[in-house]
Amino acid sequence: MKLKFFFVVVIGFISYSFSQKPNDLKKIDSVKKYIYNSKKIDSLSIAEAHYNIAEFYRKTSALTDSAFYYYHKAEKLFKELDAKYELALTLYGIAVIQKNEKDFIGSEVASVEALTLLESLKETEDIIRLKSFVYNNLGIVFKELDQYAESVKYFNKSIELKKELKGDNKYIIDATINNLANTYKNAQQYDLAINYYKQILEKKGLRKENPGMYALVLDNYANTLYLSKQYSQLPDLYFKALKICDSIDHRGYTSIIINQHIAEFYNDQGKKELAKNYAYIAKDISEKYHNDDLLKSLLLLSKIEEGDAAAKHLRAYINLNDSLQKNERIIRNKFARIRFETSQLERENIQIAKERMWLLIISVVLIIASFLLYLVINQRNKNKELQFIQTQQATNEEIYNLMLSQNESIEEARAIEKKRISQELHDGILGRLFGTRLSLDSLNFNSSEEAIKTRSQYINELQVIEQDIRKVSHELNTDFVSGSGFIDIIKTLVETQTLVYKLDYKFEKDNSIDWDEVSNKKKIHIYRIIQETLHNIYKHANATFVNISLKLNENIITLKIEDNGSGFDVNKAKSGIGLKNMNSRIQDIHGTIHITSKKDSGTIVTIEVPIN
Known part of the structure; x- marks a missing residue:
């Protein structure tokens, strides 16, 4: 882990060094040797190193094929490691190079592949940011292919995602809005383009905080006014943008384009000398920086100049155009060879993956079969257990029914017996006692005071007995709650x-x-x-x-x-x-x-x- 950390720090430091000294390639060679000779660095660190070298070549030198080569070396390793985010990042770098080298179809394919990988990952800040960049690249690709509806769709997706990002992202949002406006300009929807340019230019603090962006957008806005034949603010807006470029010593891409636009404007106005002046300024600057812009400058001069001078510039334009097309074909062929090697490796990996898949399928089938067999056996045991429980319940119910039936028989017998006793008491004992009471009552004619008193006592006692017996008889004859x-x-x-x-x-x-x-x-x-x-x-x-x-x-x-x-x-x-x-x-x-x-x-x- 310490070695990996040290290695990544070294690469970062070297990348920074090259950003300051782009002509010095000795340090990068030492890093390459270190990668190839070291056996202690893990695959992920090597892949990250290849990616950093590719990023260095793409951003700080004209060695596009070298950048592509190292991107693909990183791509192979990231695929083997199933490092999806890092692989998507690498594919984005490849897509940008292909777009810059006018391999628009290849750039589209790489961009879509990167998006497919990102869609399978959980959305984080880094994922959203990278997706927004990929959508922006697709927008540029489709703009260059003149598929403006698709271009607008992808630029809008990029803007939406960039607005979701945390922190201050106004400048990267403005850059994509500028790209969107350029698409509308190319599609000759000038009013829409103008509205978007104004949206950027009206933001407070943009000119002070990011003068380069302000000058770029201002030039695009002025050029759209020119194309829509709205000349009232021209060429003042062009000169304002050019002045900003000069103030920040921005003598690169934006300055070339502004001078070309001024030359076009003056040529359209019939001011040939002024048009030549700014066209030559654009040509002189573009000779130092951008071949594409030099091509545009030569074509512009062939239109402004006359006679031999115009023919000279046209021939130079044709020769340069042929040379650029040849170089583009050579680079695309190199890209194709690198992709072929990658595809060959992928085919080998697919074959290995198929073998592993069959092994996995057989293993899964065996596991499922074993599980189903277990379920069948377990279910049979449960069914037997359930049948036993049901049988036991039926037996219990039968026993309980017998118990309740027996209880009812007992209760019925008790009721019959109570009724018999009641009848016996009523018809037997009670009748005899009643006869005795009558006899005693008849003896009550004895007039002696003592006899009367004695008989009265017996009679009262017999009445008490009679009442008690009646009460017992009544209670016996009344059934109690057998339930x-x-x-x-x-x-x-x-x-x-x-x-x-x-x-x-x-x-x-x-x-x-x-x-x-x-x-x-x-x-x-x-x-x-x-x-x-x-x-x-x-x-x-x-x-x-x-x-x-x-x-x-x-x-x-x-x-x-x-x-x-x-x-x-x-x-x-x-x-x-x-x-x-x-x-x-x-x-x-x-x-x-x-x-x-x-x-x-x-x-x-x-x-x-x-x-x-």
Whole structure:
């Protein structure tokens, strides 16, 4: 890691040095030797070094083919490392070189490939910035291809992205707006172009903070006025732009263009001497800097001059144009050879990737097959377990039905026996006691005071006995609530289950419910619902307390089971076997079920069943 950091710092320092001394190539050669001879540098550092060398050649020298060569060396390594952002950055550098060398189709392809990579990455500040630059490059490419609608589309995308960037990005935004205005100018949509130029020129502080940009835009604005035949501000605007260039010693590209534009204006106005003067100034400067601009200057002079001078400049223009086209073909051929080498490497990588893909597919198929086999076996075991549970439930229901039937038989026998005893008391003992009372009453004719008193006492006693016997007979003949046995069964279930599940509980019952009027079917389903709900609370709720109540309201039995568990989202919860069984039972006895629950707030299950 330390070596990598040192290496990157060295490259950065050398790049800076060359920006100050572009004619000195010795240091860059030493870096190349260091790369080739070192075995300690990782692939990513080497790729970054190639990229930095390419950037140096592109920005600080005319060695375009060398820049392209090192970009492609970096491209190969970044592809192998799957370093998508760095690869996109490299492709952008390649696209810029191809655009500058008029390989517009190649530049478009490289730009689109860079955008495809960037679209697959998470948007960060660096990603957005690079995308905006690539869109700007595509805008220039399509402008040069005279596809103005496409050019406008990409410039607008670039502007939108640059506006999303943090910090002060007004100058890079203005540069793209200027490019957009140039497209409208080339498309002869002069009004739109003028509006965009004005938008830049009217910004406060631009002339002071960035005079070079101001002069460039001002010249473009003036030239658009000239093309649209609006001469009122000309040539003053041209001279204003030229003066700014001179004040900052900007004797490069912008100065050449301004002098060419002034020459065009004066030539159009018939002022040949002035036109020649500025055309020659443009030619002299362009001979030192830009071949393309020299080409334009020669063509302009061939139009301004007359006779042999015009022919001389035209021949020079043709020769230079042929030479430039030849050089462009040579450079494009070099680019093609480099791309061919890269494509060959890519084909080899594709073959390796295919072999790896087949290996991956076979591995995935085997894993999926094993997983499906596991699922089948697991599902079979679950089905067997479910069948066992269902069989057990059916057996339990049968046992419970037998238990309830036996309970009904017992209750019926008890009722018969009570009725028999009642009849015996009424017809036997009570009749005899009544006869005795009459006999004693007849003896009451004995007039002695003591006899009367004694007989009266016996008679009163017999009346008391008669009343007691009548009371017992009446109570025996009145049947008690035999359904209390069902409540005992429920209570036993709750006590047993909560003990096993380690739950505290509270059980409330409504004594006004006449369970004799409730069918065995409903009792069984109520019993099973309580059992299933307690099981679900234990299994899913992590509760410590449960409150169970049975109440009667307008001939409707309401069963309410409330726990203090973890709760769940009722809308998102999956309907398991237990809940399906509960719903099936409720439907079978024409009841309703309502479940309310919240996360960490417990669950309430409310079931309503009609008695009849």
